[in-house]
Amino acid sequence: METFSPVAPTREAWPEELDLSILLPCLNEEETVGNCVRQGLGWLAESGISGEVIVVDNGSEDRSAEIAAGEGARVINEPERGKGRAFRRGVLEARGRIILLADSDGTYDLSHLEAFLTPLQAGSDMVIGNRLRGKIEPGAMPWLHRYVGNPMFSLLITLITCQHFGDVLSGIRCAPRSVWRDLWPDSDGFEMESEICLRAGRRRYKVTEVPVPYYARETQSNLHALTHGWAIAKFIVLDSADILFLYAALLMIAVGIISLVIGTVGKHEIPVGSYHWQPVFAGGILVPGGIALLTLGVLARWFGWRAGLAPENWVVRFVASQTLPAFEIVLGFGATSFAAGLALDIYLLAKWTTDGPPANALGLGAVSQTLVVAGLNLIVAAFVIGVLSETTHHHHPSAG
Numbered sequence: 001m002e003t004f005s006p007v008a009p010t011r012e013a014w015p016e017e018l019d020l021s022i023l024l025p026c027l028n029e030e031e032t033v034g035n036c037v038r039q040g041l042g043w044l045a046e047s048g049i050s051g052e053v054i055v056v057d058n059g060s061e062d063r064s065a066e067i068a069a070g071e072g073a074r075v076i077n078e079p080e081r082g083k084g085r086a087f088r089r090g091v092l093e094a095r096g097r098i099i100l101l102a103d104s105d106g107t108y109d110l111s112h113l114e115a116f117l118t119p120l121q122a123g124s125d126m127v128i129g130n131r132l133r134g135k136i137e138p139g140a141m142p143w144l145h146r147y148v149g150n151p152m153f154s155l156l157i158t159l160i161t162c163q164h165f166g167d168v169l170s171g172i173r174c175a176p177r178s179v180w181r182d183l184w185p186d187s188d189g190f191e192m193e194s195e196i197c198l199r200a201g202r203r204r205y206k207v208t209e210v211p212v213p214y215y216a217r218e219t220q221s222n223l224h225a226l227t228h229g230w231a232i233a234k235f236i237v238l239d240s241a242d243i244l245f246l247y248a249a250l251l252m253i254a255v256g257i258i259s260l261v262i263g264t265v266g267k268h269e270i271p272v273g274s275y276h277w278q279p280v281f282a283g284g285i286l287v288p289g290g291i292a293l294l295t296l297g298v299l300a301r302w303f304g305w306r307a308g309l310a311p312e313n314w315v316v317r318f319v320a321s322q323t324l325p326a327f328e329i330v331l332g333f334g335a336t337s338f339a340a341g342l343a344l345d346i347y348l349l350a351k352w353t354t355d356g357p358p359a360n361a362l363g364l365g366a367v368s369q370t371l372v373v374a375g376l377n378l379i380v381a382a383f384v385i386g387v388l389s390e391t392t393h394h395h396h397p398s399a400g
């Protein structure tokens with residue numbers, strides 16, 4: 001299990017007085033926060049569980065903080081805006097051994113929380129309320145979010161982590177403090193829910209989803225579908241560069257090489273309906289394209305690691321290695337590929353100008369071009385890796 005928490009808070013800071021803290025990030029929710037606090041405290045009293053309701057307010061312009069305090073919540077003012085910041089502050093201040101995060105906009109039912117604790121007692125590390133498996137009140141979730149945004153992000157994170165997530169953007173979830181501490185999200189805004197799922201999946205935490213009802217919001221949401229949707233997509237891509245780029249690139253290169261072999265050694269043309277497909281050309285595109293994507297993947301993973309968004313992995317270890325000459329290795333491959341392509345070109349030219357074009361001149365021509373372009377791409381990749389590893393050896397205290 002990869003451990004990674006840039007700013008892990010110290011144990012002593014939290015007197016473990018209570019069983020459960022209900023943590024409500026709040027920004028201008030005067031219409032609903034009062035009722036959320038009442039529901040939470042009501043359920044704690046009913047269930048006999050020792051707990052508290054914490055409202056982390058981000059300098060709301062309305063009477064949210066006052067109303068929440070009036071209903072018995074512990075109100076914490078977090079000056080810096082952002083749901084992620086409010087969450088981190090709440091975990092630092094919480095006195096509960098278990099912390100349940102929920103929105104304070106009245107869209108979740110905080111008067112029935114047992115469904116979140118039972119799976120934890122049964123060994124789950126985190127419980128997420130799945131709205132898409134629950135009952136969504138008409139008007140509670142825009143069509144685009146319900147049938148495009150949420151399913152798409154959930155599927156993407158499921159594919160990246162190879163662990164099923166059905167509602168990664170859900171605003172209600174529960175876990176022991178130690179798990180939140182390990183999954184400590186770095187993003188400050190609405191990306192934090194996706195980030196937590198990505199890390200939980202990558203670190204093989206046992207995540208259980210329970211169906212929850214989702215009610216219509218009385219006031220305007222703080223979430224802007226396009227800007228926040230883009231921020232979440234960007235976060236997932238940067239955090240998962242290795243999966244999205246590296247493995248896709250390796251797949252492209254593999255398919256490209258197979259196409260080149262089929263196109264040169266095997267049948268030059270493959271009839272596809274009335275069209276005669278020439279695999280050698282697909283190879284000439286896929287191999288150099290794959291190498292370019294590979295370089296992008298290395299860069300994205302590197303910067304994700306340096307920005308603390310992604311844990312160290314084989315890419316970072318290769319680039320930052322003090323023993324393996326990464327620059328020289330990739331440069332060697334590049335120069336060899338380039339030279340081989342050039343040699344094949346010279347051979348073809350010599351043949352062409354003497355005995356005439358050899359039988360599979362087209363295929364061989366495509367192979368030599370692929371080798372030359374792939375070689376150049378690898379040489380560029382070598383310099384990229386060289387620069388990155390230079391910055392590691394000279395500037396990053398924890399690298400290798």
Ligand SMILES: Nc1nc2c(ncn2[C@@H]2O[C@H](COP(=O)(O)OP(=O)(O)O)[C@@H](O)[C@H]2O)c(=O)[nH]1
Pocket residue numbers: 024025026027028029056057058081082083086102103104105171220221222223
């Ligand atoms: N403290 C704090 N809470 C926020 C911020 N943005 C949103 N929230 C709270 O996070 C929850 C979810 O936000 P909401 O606007 O409902 O977004 P949506 O549920 O994704 O449409 C609500 O309880 C908001 O009050 C913020 O910048 N700071």
Ligand SMILES: [Mg+2]
Pocket residue numbers: 103105107171217221
């Ligand atoms: Mg909401």
